Amino acid sequence: MRRFYKIFKVAFHSINKNRTRSLLTMLGIIIGVGAVIMTISAGEGATLQVQNQISGLGTNLLMIQTKSEHKAGINVRMGRPIDKKDFDMLQKNSVWMPQLSPLVAIGAQAIGPNGYKSTTVYGVSYDYFYITSKEIALGNFFTKEDVKTAKKFCVIGETIRQELFPGQDPIGRQIRLDKVPFTVVGLLTEEGTGGMGQDMDDIVIAPYTTIQNRLYGHQRGYNLIMASALSENHIADAEIEATELLRESHKIKDGDDDDFEITTQIELQEITGNITGILTILLGAVASISLIVGGIGIMNIMLVSVTERTREIGTRLAIGARESDILTQFLIEAIVLSLVGGILGVIFGIIGNQIIYKATGFYIPTAVYSILIGFGFSALVGVAFGYFPARKAAKLNPIDALRYE
């Protein structure tokens, strides 16, 4: 152990003697490790952001809609539309879905006293606010009673307020959606940009009854039914329950396919998790290539160093170093180079993440496992690329090495 410590010191000493060269050699590893950490962390950051947005979609969310299929590039509804009958049936019978809301969405022109804006109008019931975890900034949500009586009330997003009531309090004011006048009763808390880059505040929410009666042309169906499961653990139960209830009510025979689709929040998270996971691996792999290049740099320098120090190796062998001592010395030298490079790379990566955060506002949490990967990889590179030169040094014939000019 003492001897190992001494050989370690010898290796460190010779790195220190060639400081500029050592630093340049390390640069490859520094950049490699830094890149691995930054890319993996960026992937993690993206995952986190998308996951947050998905959980921001609602609480233990389930979405029930008519089955659709892509035909010639168009989404075609396959089954009978989800409608009031389904909604009433679910509301009456469901155990695991305490909150349910229909959703009818139409594009409409919102016109206010000071401007207008093309937007999407969502017709929903009161439960929708709970299901989608909406928060109110000013005024109130419309009530269950308002929905039942199809009041011409609406809640608007911040973007709509800015377009229609720049710098004003919109509560109690009139707007028109297409030609129908509505009273603004609430302003939603700003949400910003969504996971797909859409403006989450470009929204008008009104009772679905009103929308169906006044704007929707008396169409029978809903776009979808949104529901909230009792708890996160009951999302799967809720999905099974909804499937069974709907199959029964739609009179689908055993063995036939459902004519509706249920998407849960968990499924959404899994899908996006897969996508961002693949992305992270891909980016990490690209970054790892730079680590390998860095390793080749270390091997190159170590080979030069072995040749340059042939006489020194001969002397060491003559005064009693074993082959394994020489091997250890050069291997340690390579490993120290790559590990110190690795440490600096970790620092570089963390600082890089901070700089990106400061510059773009894109929060990148430095993933602990990315540090471990980067660091472990750099050690591996040191061993892998240090071994060949070290072996070359150890296998030198002492007599030839002593004579080497």
Place this chain on the structure above:
Amino acid sequence: MESNLKNDQMPTKKVIETKKLSRIFKNGAIEVKALTDVDIVIEQGEFVAIMGASGSGKSTLLHIIGCLDRATSGEYNLDGVQVNALDKNQLADVRNQKIGFIFQSYNLLSRTTALENVELPLIYDRTGQFSNSKEIARKALEQVGLADRIYHKTNELSGGQQQRVAIARALVNNPALILADEPTGNLDSKASIDIADLFVQLNNEGKTIVMITHEPEIAQFAKRMIYLRDGQIISDKLIENRSTKEFALKELEKPVTP
């Protein structure tokens, strides 16, 4: 003992004993006999100069004696160890424990202090007998008269001083044998005489020294001279009138007579 040494002190021990030592280098079909049937016995406390022209086999002999190379045939016994039977690692350990090497070009680590250079053999010690390597290295440097230079780096030292560091390095592990390969080959006459005188002092302290040299005036400091030609010993005799530092320096001042 059939050795032709005066043996007036305590009973001596054989440090080197070779029997019919031969070394043949094969280069394709060509065989070169570097050494042929060399028998040498060197006892503790001797100071032997090995001389001979280039190609006489003296370097080959030194490499074999120094356990850097192996004989093609014959036996070699170093300080009671049968060297022929040893594997690579054991040879390395023998070099570490029993031999101190001194080279023509010093072979010190560059940009490294004298002390660290002298400590070097102790790094590879596996016996664990040198617990305080710094202190031991310092003593070795004092022994060669460099007490005031221990923290100087090698590039800050003169050639003679560098060779003294190398000698201290050879002494530091208290070896049975000191092997010097043309130790004065890179030094001027004055420094050469100083080094030769240092060898005499170390020999007087009991060190066994084998030195290869080209220079007769340096060889004259030894007690015994072995002359090699074509891989064979052609003369092995005691030196009658050994040179001293004072004599050699005086000789230096004499005008060169044609």
